[in-house]
Amino acid sequence: MNVLVIGAGALGSLLGALLKEHAPSFGRAPVVALQNGLAQDALVRDAVGAERAVAAVAVLDATFLEDGHVDCARRGTLVLSRALPVLADAVRVRVEPNMVGARWTKLLINLGNVIPALTGLSFQHAVEHEGLARAHVRMVREGVLVARAEGVTLAALPWTSPLLLRATATLPEALAARAYAFRVKSVLGKAPAFGSTWQSVERGRSLETEWLNGEVVRRGEIHGVPTPTNRAAVELARAMGPRLSADETARALLGA
Numbered sequence: 001m002n003v004l005v006i007g008a009g010a011l012g013s014l015l016g017a018l019l020k021e022h023a024p025s026f027g028r029a030p031v032v033a034l035q036n037g038l039a040q041d042a043l044v045r046d047a048v049g050a051e052r053a054v055a056a057v058a059v060l061d062a063t064f065l066e067d068g069h070v071d072c073a074r075r076g077t078l079v080l081s082r083a084l085p086v087l088a089d090a091v092r093v094r095v096e097p098n099m100v101g102a103r104w105t106k107l108l109i110n111l112g113n114v115i116p117a118l119t120g121l122s123f124q125h126a127v128e129h130e131g132l133a134r135a136h137v138r139m140v141r142e143g144v145l146v147a148r149a150e151g152v153t154l155a156a157l158p159w160t161s162p163l164l165l166r167a168t169a170t171l172p173e174a175l176a177a178r179a180y181a182f183r184v185k186s187v188l189g190k191a192p193a194f195g196s197t198w199q200s201v202e203r204g205r206s207l208e209t210e211w212l213n214g215e216v217v218r219r220g221e222i223h224g225v226p227t228p229t230n231r232a233a234v235e236l237a238r239a240m241g242p243r244l245s246a247d248e249t250a251r252a253l254l255g256a
Contacts (some may be wrong), residue, residue, distance in 0.1 A: 022178075036212060037215055040055075121246060122192035124190075127180065130177060131247065137230060141167045142225070196208060214230075
């Protein structure tokens with residue numbers, strides 16, 4: 001079986017148009033979308049048909065800055081909407097019937113990707129700054145409220161559970177920020193982790209913030225849910241220039 005895998009990162013309507021244009025050349029191969037965010041599955045289904053579209057969430061710690069060189073801190077898991085034996089032969093896979101919930105869970109844990117991109121700090125160092133830890137907590141809180149407004153049931157992913165996300169969203173902010181910092185350090189370990197948005201900055205590529213934090217903002221507007229922290233993240237990413245200090249980033253995200 002041939003499989004077309006669309007790599008992780010920002011999707012955009014351009015890729016949907018390219019898929020439509022070249023879909024006939026793919027034969028009947030399943031098309032697997034690994035992008036972060038929420039928009040990709042509808043775009044892929046529209047381009048190649050529901051029977052060939054396979055939703056996937058990649059859960060791993062990996063850094064790719066140049067062709068042929070990938071640093072992987074931990075063995076990851078590919079979460080799929082349906083089984084594809086050819087992928088199971090190559091990587092660890094898991095089938096998840098609630099892919100909408102899995103997409104949302106991955107989105108929520110990715111909302112803080114903008115912080116290393118803006119500051120150049122690893123996640124482990126960023127959470128040592130109280131303001132940055134609070135900013136991440138606020139982004140997750142806003143995202144959980146938007147997901148709830150959409151009627152989404154979050155799904156568990158490796159290293160992340162809906163219970164942890166709900167706790168982040170409901171604990172007092174100072175306590176949630178400390179718990180979040182502890183969780184980041186315990187899960188990621190000592191090897192510095194920077195996230196996919198930081199990698200895009202380093203490689204001079206377009207940023208995925210519009211499809212992560214921006215998705216929360218757009219859907220929040222639909223449901224009347226305020227999302228000021230995620231909105232600030234999108235605005236900072238759009239104006240990306242020289243990297244900001246931790247204090248500058250925290251003040252901008254928190255509106256302080």
